[in-house]
Amino acid sequence: MSRGEIIVLILSLLFEASLNQPCERETDCPTENQEVFSSSTTEIPSLLRPGVTEVFFLSSQIETIPKGAFVKNPQLEKLELLSTTTTSIEPGAFEGLVDLKHIEISSTPLTWIPVGVFKDLSNLEKIILKFNKLRSLEKGLFDGLDKLTELQLHGNDIGSIEDGTFDGLENLLVLHLAKNNLSAVSTHWFSNLNKLQTLRLYDNQLTSVPEDIFQNLPNLKEIALHGNKIAELSPNLFPHKEKLNKLLLENNLLTGLPEGFFVGFPQLKTLTLQKNKLTSLPPALFGEMPKLTDLSLSQNSLSTIPKGVFSPLKKLKKLDLSKNQFVKVYAEYFEGPEKLVDLNLQNNKIKSLDADLFEKLQSVVTLRLAHNDLHTLPEDIFEPLLKLKKLYLSDNPWRCDCNLIPLHLWIKANSDKIVSAAVCEYPEHLKGQNIKSLTEDQFICPHPSPHTTAFPTTEPTTIVTTTTPILTTPTTTFTNHHSPH
Template sequence: MQRQRVILFFLFSLLDCFLTVNQTCEKQTNCPSEKTVFNAMTEIPPSLWPGVTKVFFLDSHIKTIPKAAFVENPQLEHVEFINTDTSVIEPGAFEGLVNMKHVEISSTPLTSVPIGVFTGLSNLEKIILKSNRIRNLERGLFDGLKKVTELQLYGNEIASIEDGTFDGLENLTKLHLAKNRLTAVTTAWFSKLNKLAMLRLYENQLTSIPEDIFHNLPNLKEIYLQSNKLTELSANQFPYKDKLTKIVLDDNLLTYLPGEFFVGFHNLKTVTLNKNKLLSLPPVLFDEKTNMIDLGFSENELSELPKAIFSPLSRLTKLDLSNNHFATMSADYFEGLHRLTVLNLRNNKIDSLGSDVFEKLQSLRTLDMSGNNLQTLPRNIFEPATHLTHVYLNDNPWNCDCNLLHLHRWIKENPMIVQNPVVCSYPEDLKEQEIKSLGEEQFICPTVVFTTTVLPTTALTTLELTTTFTTTSTTTWPTTPTSTIPSATTASTTIASEETTTDIIATMQQTTTETTPVVTTRAKPPLEKSPGLLSYKDTNTAQQCKSQALIYIALLLVEVSCTFVLAKFTVSLYTLLQCRKRMQQEVKLTRFSYRKEVILRPVQESVEKE
């Protein structure tokens, strides 16, 4: 008997607990039973727990949502079918759900939504029909849904929409039509959507949009038109400029922008025109009242920019010019960008930079110059940017000679700023070695050697000359003075020289060439470009040194030219002399005699005479 009482007490306790939980769920909206999830279901259950307000059907095999499927569950406010096999929705499927606020049918093979599916859902606020296979939308589908603020239809196969389809959505603020197959849009689609703030039409097949398509959208703030095939935009494409905050035009076929296209957009924060075909930009594109903070021109065909084109954008913090054809960057491009913190110059063709290029970017924090053709950088190029935290210099053909020593020191002093390894490409013995791992003694400039190459411009001429020289000369030896010698004899001496004829036969080969002086300089390794290495403080000194160097080079060329002219004259004179007729000269030595007379007289006779 005692045992039966215990069992009855236990049963009454369970019943009391059950009733208590039920009363709590009826009073509280966040009790565990308000949300129910069904997996692998084949049909919709006719009735649910009275406290359930949200029901989810995930990965189920429900092929049809029949009419009045939830008529016995009027308390439902949120219904979702995600990744189910649903291919048919009957009109009146959500009949009786007067409190419904959110409905979603996504990732199903559904190809159409008939008129009448949403009839009677006057409190509905959000409709999501994404990632299905819906092909068209009919007029009247959304009639009576005055409280709907968001409609998502992206990821379908929609190719046509009847005019007036969205007319009943007078409070709609977000319309998502991206990733469909739309080839054209009409102004009538959006003529009644006065409160629309966000319109997404990206990843369709639009080749053009009407000039007045946005004229009935005075509250439009965000426009997404990327990944279409737009080739041009009208100068008056966006009439309500004071409300727009974001315009995305990436991945189209735009080749130009109208002048002053973004003038008057005082609240515009973000504009991206990446991955288009822009060849140039107009001289005036923005005005000083623009509060833009993010601007992108990546993956275009820009090679230069108008002077001070970004100067009105004093609030700009991010500028993307990557993947273009810039060969250099001028400080004038960045005029007025005092608040710029991110500058992307990646994957251009930059091979030289001025020493003052970043002088006006005192707030710069992130600088990406990777993937260019830089071999060296000017000294102190990063000196004005005192707030740098991230610098990318990788994937450039750095020439690690003495001109790069300053960059080596800067990298060593700022190891946390340089993000990726920076390696040498030249010279050959330092190739693929990381710059910061090298010693200063390894940054050597080669000695410049001047060599002269003489290039023949005429055919070689070989002359064989036989020259006979006949020299005739007359030499007279002077006779000695007369002297008295005590002797009784007279001697007469005659010295005769034979006639001498000298024949000189010379045989020589002469090569006559007309030469052109060529001065070549050998320096290893070969440098494609040698950008200026002086800071902007030493510009005058560098200019003077450059002028002197040019003068010395000119003098050297003049000296070499004169030397070759003189050589040519000498060769010509020698050739002329060799072409003259043979000249013969006789060498004739006349006979000369040496005569000396001695007269002997008696002593007496000589005394008498005295």
């Protein structure tokens, strides 16, 4: 094959590969009914080509959406302005778009939207106004949109919302208010949204949540409150628990939780509590949650937990207790979730483990014990873990003496399971050595065995031993500088 033929072949293969490349975004491969305008566009064209029902403006230099901008294109069903330079929308900008179902204006410098701009868009089903600079929402802004099912307002600078702003949205299913500057929420905002399924308020500045905020929201499936500054939750915060399947509370300032707070959630699949300030848990915190498989209490300040606190969580597969203050953990902690597959105890201050700690956790596949204060482990502690495949032991101050021989032998026999290596901290001459790489005779106890007795001798540092037990201090050594008593 000639060089020219090879080049032609390579080019044809590259062209074919480009044809098979999937479109990452909808606008990368527009269809016949779609039209895309890019950064060279400075104003909205008055007339689109026939058949276009969806129009996209990407990084266009459109500063103002004028009144009647789309009156000659009443057939539009989808309109998106993404990363444009838009700073204002005139009243009546979208008049005539009676078939519009989807509108998005995102990642613009827009600070305000006039009341009435969505007037007569009675077929709208989705409004996305994310990552703009909106500062407030006024009552009347969304009036007449009784078919709207999704409203996304996250990533703005919204600090205030007038009561009644969402009142007419009787069919709304998703309300996304995350990543704004809300320091408080009003129960009145949501009082008419009884079909709402998803409410996202995460990454705001909330310090508290009204007790009756969810009173009129019986169909909620997701509540996202994470990333706020909430220090306390009312015991009666969730009057409607039957349908809730996702509850996100992590990264707040919670120091405690009410007794029985998580009782009565039959559909709950996701519950997040990590990155709070929890110092203790009530004895009866959880009820039966047959759908909950993953629970994280990581990055709190727990040093102890009530024995059996997880006992109702029979289906739990993953439990994360890392980055707390545990010095000791007990087998009773894990009564109930005996089907655990992943147990994370990393980054605590655990000094020792009881020999029976894992007796009921025979399903554990991944066990994380790294970054603790473990010096040694009981013999056969891992024997109940018949399904163990991944064990993390690094960053513990392992004392490599004769007491560690059982662990050394187990590590050598199960080296394929060790994910992060255990290395010696003591004695000094073995510091930094991988436990697995040592030989058994390197694990020496610092003192003679119980059957070894030292007798006085005239030679300095010379020790004479006998196997006969003597009721004197076993390790006493005398030199020619002292006389025996």
